[in-house]
Amino acid sequence: MKDKISDAVVKRLPVYLRYLEDLLNEGVEHISSNELSGRIGFTASQIRQDLNNFGGFGQQGYGYNVEGLHREIKGILGLDHEYAMVIVGLGNLGRAIANHTKYYKMGFPIIGMFDVNPDLIGMRINDIEVQDSKNLPEFLRTHHVDIGIITTTKEAAQMIADQMVEGGVKGIWNFAPLDLKVPKRVPVGSVHVTDTLNSLVYHIVHPDQRS
Amino acid sequence: MKDKISDAVVKRLPVYLRYLEDLLNEGVEHISSNELSGRIGFTASQIRQDLNNFGGFGQQGYGYNVEGLHREIKGILGLDHEYAMVIVGLGNLGRAIANHTKYYKMGFPIIGMFDVNPDLIGMRINDIEVQDSKNLPEFLRTHHVDIGIITTTKEAAQMIADQMVEGGVKGIWNFAPLDLKVPKRVPVGSVHVTDTLNSLVYHIVHPDQRS
DNA sequence: TAGATTGTTAATCGATTAACAATC
């Protein structure tokens, strides 16, 4: 593997994975960078460059084996392990994620749920009881947790992030509309939902700007 | 305004907006590119370059007026109008968005809700009755709709997108895990939630790669 | 006026694309 993989490449890996899943479902056995380019919209050259950052997965004259490449990319992304998660904030968005059984199936079980709202504490979601957020530090001390999900308000998010870092989570999946301050060793993946709406509106009001 | 604004710049505009809102709330009147750099994490040079794509909003020796710049960026993003939206798919995620009163307050009212599930049809969310998805084309013919929100399954999403395009929406806000095929004139803003989790996991399993 | 800070050009850096020899 190359010394340093650019973030642009890392962000494309999940996209490759999605298209390879489609190909698997269609029963396609192998695919050339050129055919894949036609589906995914990246240039064939970029596809070959991207994949070669991690190894020579293709075969000249044949292309890439779909099943093999799918397995390789899952491995590169780290999707061949399980990751225990906790979620803090069970408002509309938090409950949507906590209810989403897909994450359990994907190997991302949510093993703890926390909120400050007394109406929510005690509620059961997917067989997990929502606890008071003040129990979070203790929970992190006594359970192995890989990923902390933050679906709190903007105001509460940084404090929760601090507790998660202190509690030793390996990464934070953030849905609150702010940029969390955490030590460099703890990666944060943020989903800035409203930002995507705002830039969509930009493209709506600037039709001349479209590529 | 410059001929062509790069997508990198457009994606940063909502970020500027968020930080300017914080500054407004703190009562900060003006800020230099250098101070803003300290908060937002972009270089001062990049901030000045970005803003100068749209006009000279600053003043030498003083910096940028927070309120003025905030208003300018809202205008550039097109956030000074209202946008009527419809949402199709009222599963966990769809209901979370439909329930989120924030979008109404921001000027993005949801005026129509659609699902195929008989258990959901007839339900009222924020005073709007969920209709059968088969009514979508007729609804789009008879109402002015700017933005279509897709929170359906991956399988249904493309068909709904086609109906939205046919029905004349100006943009699509997509939460289904696929890349929609639409004419170039219709911008799509996609929120690939699972992709962000996958790239977060990449960073967790590759601690050496962190910048 | 002097100091601060922008607006803007030029330099650098990094990512994407093109090209083609290697090879299945």
Place this chain on the structure above:
DNA sequence: TAGATTGTTAATCGATTAACAATC
């Protein structure tokens, strides 16, 4: 073997950063 297609180097393109004259 001949044709197809990768792996990889080189060229190009675009985005970021640096520098500084303009100016408030």
